[in-house]
Amino acid sequence: MPNTQTNAGRPRIKSSSTIRESWGDRVFITVVYFMLTVVLIAVLYPLIYIVSSSLSSPAAVSSGKVWLWPIDLTFDGYKSVLRNDQVLTGYANSLFYTACGTFISVALTIMIAYPLSKKTFVGRSSLMMFITFTMLFSGGLIPTYLVVKTMGLIDTRWALLIPNAVWVWQVIIARTFFQNSIPEELSEAADIDGCSDIRFIFSIILPLAKPIIAVLSLMYAVGQWNAYFDALIYLKSQSLYPLQLILRSILILNSSTGNMDASEMIKQQQMAELMKYSLIVMASLPVLIIYPFVQRYFVQGMLIGSVKG
Amino acid sequence: MLPPIAYFIIFKYVPMVNAVLAFKDYNVIKGIWGSPWAGTKYFELLFKNPAFVTLIKNTLYISFYSLIVGFPIPILLALALNEIKNIRFKKTVQMVTYAPYFISTVVMVSIIMLFLSPRLGIVNTIAGALGFEAVNFLGEPGLFRSIYVFSDVWQGMGYSAVIYLAALAGVDPSLYEAAKVDGANRIQKIINVDLPGLLPAAVIILILSVGNIMAVGFEKIYLLQNPLNLSASEIISTYVYKIGLLNANYSFATAVGLFNSVINLILLLIVNAVAKRLSNTSLW
Numbered sequence: 001m002p003n004t005q006t007n008a009g010r011p012r013i014k015s016s017s018t019i020r021e022s023w024g025d026r027v028f029i030t031v032v033y034f035m036l037t038v039v040l041i042a043v044l045y046p047l048i049y050i051v052s053s054s055l056s057s058p059a060a061v062s063s064g065k066v067w068l069w070p071i072d073l074t075f076d077g078y079k080s081v082l083r084n085d086q087v088l089t090g091y092a093n094s095l096f097y098t099a100c101g102t103f104i105s106v107a108l109t110i111m112i113a114y115p116l117s118k119k120t121f122v123g124r125s126s127l128m129m130f131i132t133f134t135m136l137f138s139g140g141l142i143p144t145y146l147v148v149k150t151m152g153l154i155d156t157r158w159a160l161l162i163p164n165a166v167w168v169w170q171v172i173i174a175r176t177f178f179q180n181s182i183p184e185e186l187s188e189a190a191d192i193d194g195c196s197d198i199r200f201i202f203s204i205i206l207p208l209a210k211p212i213i214a215v216l217s218l219m220y221a222v223g224q225w226n227a228y229f230d231a232l233i234y235l236k237s238q239s240l241y242p243l244q245l246i247l248r249s250i251l252i253l254n255s256s257t258g259n260m261d262a263s264e265m266i267k268q269q270q271m272a273e274l275m276k277y278s279l280i281v282m283a284s285l286p287v288l289i290i291y292p293f294v295q296r297y298f299v300q301g302m303l304i305g306s307v308k309g
Numbered sequence: 310m311l312p313p314i315a316y317f318i319i320f321k322y323v324p325m326v327n328a329v330l331a332f333k334d335y336n337v338i339k340g341i342w343g344s345p346w347a348g349t350k351y352f353e354l355l356f357k358n359p360a361f362v363t364l365i366k367n368t369l370y371i372s373f374y375s376l377i378v379g380f381p382i383p384i385l386l387a388l389a390l391n392e393i394k395n396i397r398f399k400k401t402v403q404m405v406t407y408a409p410y411f412i413s414t415v416v417m418v419s420i421i422m423l424f425l426s427p428r429l430g431i432v433n434t435i436a437g438a439l440g441f442e443a444v445n446f447l448g449e450p451g452l453f454r455s456i457y458v459f460s461d462v463w464q465g466m467g468y469s470a471v472i473y474l475a476a477l478a479g480v481d482p483s484l485y486e487a488a489k490v491d492g493a494n495r496i497q498k499i500i501n502v503d504l505p506g507l508l509p510a511a512v513i514i515l516i517l518s519v520g521n522i523m524a525v526g527f528e529k530i531y532l533l534q535n536p537l538n539l540s541a542s543e544i545i546s547t548y549v550y551k552i553g554l555l556n557a558n559y560s561f562a563t564a565v566g567l568f569n570s571v572i573n574l575i576l577l578l579i580v581n582a583v584a585k586r587l588s589n590t591s592l593w
Contacts, residue, residue, distance in 0.1 A: 024496075111312060111313050136577055139327055139328045141546070141550060142559050143323075145553075244414075244415045295407065
């Protein structure tokens with residue numbers, strides 16, 4: 001965390017001064033520790049519970065025996081998820097949307113954020129207004145839907161990649177980054193050396209912009225992986241559905257998969273319950289696995305954006 | 310830079326112009342501009358609609374509730390974390406509370422449903438073990454808002470706290486020294502040094518969230534809805550979706566949506582002006 005780093009770099013008054021903490025302060029800090037422990041448990045427990053349930057036997061899950069660690073450890077839930085064609089197609093689709101969507105979004109965001117960061121650019125502030133205004137006011141669901149329809153994007157993969165490609169907030173973050181970390185003199189020097197604009201962007205700006213590209217990619221990728229609403233309105237064919245829509249039909253609408261005979265009913269139901277937990281884990285896995293590695297970039301990104309709006 | 314500008318024009322500004330649809334009788338063949346004018350017919354229809362009052366009430370109730378609960382909690386979390394000297398513990402709390410932010414809405418809603426399920430959910434299992442009756446949480450309109458708001462807090466507090474923590478890290482260390490010399494205890498230090506340091510960030514975030522008041526989490530609410538809780542959970546945006554896209558009543562839905570956007574913009578302008586006057590912080 002950046003803040004702990006800055007704290008550590010700062011001369012500590014604590015260690016040098018010998019003013020003892022008062023009794024009241026010690027009570028206060030104990031209460032703070034206690035409350036944070038409660039918060040920690042409150043956030044962590046549901047996560048542990050879900051993972052444990054996904055690894056338990058169907059019978060144990062539905063009879064409420066699982067409360068912390070897995071009971072009768074089994075991978076049946078995961079096996080049946082992996083046998084489900086819908087889920088696999090959804091997974092593949094989501095990977096595709098995430099990869100393409102992130103590429104398109106990052107490219108567009110940088111294309112507009114870089115010019116906006118240059119002080120020499122005429123009409124900079126009015127363009128900024130033009131963009132931020134869309135954050136404050138929108139035409140609404142139906143008019144947007146009609147635009148997408150007129151462009152012939154309904155029920156195509158493009159419908160998930162284009163209409164929500166650029167987020168204003170990300171443009172602001174990227175612009176602030178360019179402003180703060182790429183000196184104006186660079187482009188002047190390049191001009192004098194006879195460097196073309198295209199070459200300048202590819203051989204100087206993009207290499208310097210690696211950190212911001214990382215931040216933008218991560219944010220867009222998580223957004224794209226988790227999105228379902230655009231798919232819900234714009235897509236009709238199930239073969240194009242991203243994972244989140246498939247999840248919705250299984251997890252929330254409880255659509256049964258396949259028919260079953262009466263004697264198998266209860267077993268099947270228990271299995272369906274178990275599958276939900278496994279599905280939840282599998283759907284969140286890609287994001288949660290990379291999370292510890294990318295967390296600091298995320299924090300960086302939020303901070304870059306919040307320094308100056 | 311032309312492609313992104315084209316993007317904004319086509320997908321953001323054309324829809325704004327298209328919103329004239331609210332004043333027209335939409336005809337698929339004639340298109341938006343060819344359709345006959347309808348005047349304010351659809352707005353009158355909206356205001357006379359008995360469901361209208363409920364819609365507005367639900368929307369505002371859920372928004373203000375989440376604002377009142379959801380706005381201070383990340384600040385408290387950041388203040389508490391800032392007091393902690395044990396770096397390991399602090400990092401653990403931060404990482405864990407930050408993680409749920411990455412869970413998708415669909416998954417979040419299904420977690421809520423699994424946990425609160427009347428028959429199999431862990432909450433009712435525990436309550437049953439303690440001798441309480443099972444409750445169908447999502448079937449109770451009165452509980453809907455709390456479920457929505459507190460699950461949001463659960464998911465978002467760690468993420469929102471990051472900005473405040475950064476603001477706290479930026480507070481001038483000499484202020485703490487001065488406070489120490491003046492003999493301030495921890496609570497006085499928080500009130501007199503930390504809170505003023507947080508104020509600019511907090512005001513901006515408050516303005517932005519007030520601006521979003523009418524746009525409360527459509528996705529999550531839509532997924533959490535069921536026929537039993539509809540009386541508390543139907544909000545303007547879910548209504549627009551149902552009327553507009555599911556029933557293909559484009560003009561009426563556009564009118565409702567436009568009304569929503571306009572109120573939103575007005576609220577934002579008011580709050581921004583007030584904030585500017587009171588604390589000299591504003592969006593522009």
